[in-house]
Amino acid sequence: MEIVIGISGASGAQYGIRLLEVLSEMDIDTHLVLTEAAKKILKVETDYTTEDIEDMATAVYDEKDFTAPIASGSHPFEGMIIAPCSMKTLASVANGTSDNLIARAADVCLKERRKLILMTRETPLSGIHIENMLRAHNAGAILLPACPGFYNRPNAMEELIDFMAGRALDLMKIENSIYRRWK
Secondary structure, eight states: OEEEEEEOSSSOHHHHHHHHHHHHHTTOEEEEEEOHHHHHHHHHHOSOOHHHHHHHSSEEEETTOTTSGGGSTTSOOOEEEEEEEOHHHHHHHHHTOOOSHHHHHHHHHHHHTOEEEEEEOOSSOOHHHHHHHHHHHHHTOEEOOSOOOOTTOOOSHHHHHHHHHHHHHHHTTOOOOSSOOOO
């Protein structure tokens, strides 16, 4: 199994990082694309270096590398999770601009009818954001806003991150037990 993980420049890089950690523990191949904005956010929000994150992935591509295998529908990967998904990335996906490799790989998912999960991270939302969400949804993407549940009574930020990462894995049909489900 191969999954593409895109980490855009929105707040919440921890979501993408956690997905990489869990998928590497499961021996699932991951293709990682970090935007330049994401690399800057990493320094602000985490103690991880870009190299730390890249070491978790099976393959890493520059956001401008349109020769990467994931830029083509002929490369067989199961799907993609963009976590976090900035409103800029959402707009690119919703409008098919494919202005970087994250948006191109997302476009591949949509045209090939593969799973595409967008873990959007913004609040409040403007009408433009909502319209782009609807456009992406209507094209086949799954919108998973970073809105963790609290019924599991989280005691730490890691539990909130695990909740969202676990939901993304569930949507990708990857069995996991990193969060407590509703009973």
